Amino acid sequence: MKMKELLLFLYCVLSVSVDGQHSDFHIAGCSDSYGEDVYGLDGEEVAYADFNKQKEIYPQPPFVDPMDYPGGYEQAVGQLQICRDNLQTGRKGMKDFPPEEDVPSAVMIYTRDEVEFGEKNTLICHVTGFYPAPVNVSWTKNQQKVTGSSINVPYPNKDGTFTQISRLEFTPQLGDIYSCAVQHLALTQPLTKIYEVEVSPRSDPGVGPSVFCGVGLTLGLVGVAAGTFFLVKGNECS
Template sequence: MMMMMMKVSELVLVLSCVLCVSADVFHEDLAIGGCSDTDGEEMYSLDGEEKWYADFINKRGVEPLPSFIDHISYQEGTYEQAEADQQICRQNLKVDQQMYKNTPLQFDPPSSPMIYTRDKVELGVKNTLICHVSGFYPAPVNVSWTKNEQKVTEGTSINVPFPLKDGSFTQISRLDFIPQLGDVYTCTVRHPALNQPLTRIWGETQHLSVSRCAVFCGVGLTVGLLGVAAGTFFLIKGNECS
């Protein structure tokens, strides 16, 4: 399947295939190669998990799967081949720009992003905030983070756009952080199809809900203990009178 995606003077080509490994089991093996006037992408995945992608900024290949998961290591020269593919892609891009210069542009905005933590929240313990953005076209989206209304860049990362079966894309941005009481974080998503950015908040409301629960539970426990003590007192007094 080949889809052509245009954004002003940009065009991205996406190639996908399904690999059948037995009569009973199917696996989706996906390869993406794309370019624009200023950027490029090459990525390989299996069953929705990224196996390898080219980091054209730091000029290296990246295997994003955790070290404890068995995964295929790509042979030496894979990144260099990706750079060569980019040259071919840009040559094709110039031709396609001429052919489709009057084609109406299509834009689909992302659905409401989701923000959540990777692990259960413990104050003072390192964790990761995840901002999940999906359903947009064309790729990519721009995701930015703030902490207490101050922009944050350290500890942030974002994966390459991942195509969905309906032709739209999904991306996940991450922020490494240490939860502290009162801290408020935001994830803001920008895309050409949006009239204004989408922002989701994590922090104060979660801490308040924990604090309020602790207060109410503490009050309930105190009242309960007072009730038990009062009942015991009157029971003893009643026995003495009899």
């Protein structure tokens, strides 16, 4: 575990069901200017507190039964102040540890659904393997900056690094070129990935379904329970 991670993530509550098939977690963390409170199930994000919008966000895909956490945002606000108080105490004890920085190990761009011209879709920019959190992701269309994208809270990986996913709603038109640029403290220049809307979209499904199917089936073969959402996608494709 990264030493400075103790400053950012002060606790993680993990519970496992009786039959051992599912696990859920609750992570709360903070810095001087940032706060995080997230709930998850089987390695996937279920809900998180958005302190800017002052409400609980539920980024769950439509193919799962909806879950909610009544009073989750109010609890997150209270935990944020406790976290920042503990942060000051922890910083005094760890002042001699040098900061660590890891550049993102992978950046991928793909569509959520199979591409059809003129039909609304979502571009996904998946960033993982970076430390510390967060990253900043910006989007362009035909080399012009676009707004309206969203990004989830940083999600901790088992090795102490983080993952974040940015999404951009778009309507595919032949020849359009999109890009997502990732900025991070450990990068001297942004990491950029390109997505081009190509011909014959119906014969060439978006990368998104392929990624979900491949990962889901692989996790199923090795018996890893942490890929619940991917497994659902894998089953749809088999």
